[in-house]
Amino acid sequence: MLDEADTIKEVNTKKLSAEQAIEWVKKVIIAENTYRNSEYQGDDLETALGPDQLLYITYLGSQGDVLATYRINALGQLQKKLSENDYRTISTKYLDTSEVKHFIDTYLGTLEVDTKKLNEEEILAWVKSMVEAEVAYRGIVLKNTDYKLFMEDNLVYVRAIEPRGGYSRTFRVNSFGKLELKRQDAFSIISEKYLDTSLISGYIMNHRKTKDIAPSNPSAATDWLIENKTIWLKGNFEIIDSFRTQNDYAPEKIDVNESYYDLQIKTNDVNSARGGLYNFKVYSSGRIDKELGDTGYYENIIFE
Incomplete structure (x- = not known):
């Protein structure tokens, strides 16, 4: 029986089945989240053959929104989408995650992703990743969350709202390119690096109140x-x-x-x-x- 090391050597990544591709992406996502100290949101992954005849794998959140997109290029390498038409290799061998740390440090650090120049799609992806991380930490189940993007004082704001009157949060990208979350009348930084959710738990704990402050009577x-x-x-x-x-x-x-x-x-x-x-x-x-x-x-x- 092949162990994982043998599997990495034996599999021809240019000829993967959809199931094999999903398994590869799943392992990479878990490694990404582990390195960034964030939670794995599940395994809702979909595959599709692109017009370029490459296999694309889409990672979906609980609302059916796109959290990330991957593809297997012509060389059989697994790549992750950074922006429109910009894919970078995150793993070159099947099920191998040894390149994930380098990928994150290289492409998702503040030097490589200028968060002051994000487009609307990228900002929404950043906010959605924060919402997914927050509700996962709190154990909340959301359905059909709407995202409203608007400009105010030359800053981009995003409001995440459940139509049924449940979850509601307002985010903005400040002038330094940091993502902030509004609480009462003040904004606090909730993410300093693009798509990084490592500050979520600390933010929640810092704003936590006890039941005797907000009593149930x-x-x-x-x-x-x-x-x-x-x-x-x-x-x-x-x-x-x-x-x-x-x-x-x-x-x-x-x-x-x-x-x-x-x-x-x-x-x-x-x-x-x-x-x-x-x-x-x-x-x-x-x-x-x-x-x-x-x-x-x-x-x-x-x-x-």
Whole structure:
């Protein structure tokens, strides 16, 4: 029986089956993530024969979005796509990952990828990789996330939103080419190198709050929101009243694998989107989300 070393020598990489190509790419992806200290997101890989008669392998995220594209060139080498029509070799022998570290250091470092000059497709790929890493770390399941790209103050922003009013995050590439994530009114760096997700866990831990800060009791949650209104309420406005749908978590209300209840707080901010009314979701984990205006989309104000 051939061991892996024998397999590397014996396989003709110019004549691989789709299954063999997927196995090769899968092994390389795991090596990439290990080196970059990020999590392997699964094995949703698709193959297709390109117009150049080369075999292409697409790595898909949980939303069906493209995380990376690979191909086997005419020499039988496995290459990874860096940008449009730019493929670089990441492995020359079947199942061998010894070149992965060099590939990342050479092509994904800040000297080789100028993150100040990324196109829209590349920026979206960067943001999607961050979203995939964050939800994997939190154990959240997302479906049909929309990505809205826009310009503001000469910077590129991307908003990731679930249409059903769940996950919502705003990212931007700052003037130094670093990717930032918005929390409340401030942006913090979440990735310093293109497609690098190694800072995700540290970011989440640095912004983590305990359940006693965002309590699961409706009355206590209301008290907390009133006491800390400067976090979510802009301007010198007053609280008039508060409402909740019921006194405990509604079992029929499930969002991202958590039960939650609704809270409404009425203020004298009559010029706000809902005439002074603000909607919140309080989750069983202690997480609190606030509706963005009257859009039906919610943005996290307290991490669990």
